[in-house]
Amino acid sequence: AQTVTQSQPEMSVQEAETVTLSCTYDTSENNYYLFWYKQPPSRQMILVIRQEAYKQQNATENRFSVNFQKAAKSFSLKISDSQLGDTAMYFCALEAGNNRKLIWGLGTSLAVNP
């Protein structure tokens, strides 16, 4: 079975500081992708960053970067220079094998404080 676990229900950070959100996963597939999605109060799910499992280099998108530890099945998201607009639910998700469905964690509610 494929699972995604986010163990931090809520986190907060001061504006301009750095925060790291944790995610662990489990899959027996060799070919898979990992994602972080952001869901603001508007509810629309927005892709923040993605990582292909076969790539050793950690993905980076502007202020967002991941720490992908394949052996440990860990996939954390680092947000640098946090902004008020980063306040949202953040979901870690897994897509494995030829099955195009996404398996989601329970989410982490991030509050960026002024």
Next chain:
Amino acid sequence: ETGVTQSPTHLIKTRGQQVTLRCSSQSGHNTVSWYQQALGQGPQFIFQYYREEENGRGNFPPRFSGLQFPNYSSELNVNALELDDSALYLCASSLGGRAFNEQFFGPGTRLTVL
């Protein structure tokens, strides 16, 4: 380029009724996936349609059914509504195929079953 749209935005039904939710995929996309997101939870995969055929299904009973039309828009139908069906229903469109293609999400339909 038109994004993913869903209708209606909100819906209130009573137990035992039937509901149809609609999704228009992003221009050029031929795959639609539906997810159920209960309050405080991550999304759960319901099913996916690729070129008008069901292409995978999650652990949902048969009273959850769907359609995809020649223009790749899609419907989710739920019969015999239960209180636990109250949730945000998300649809996501993508360009199908074996290689990864990003799923783009609509704003969701909030269904309340009384």
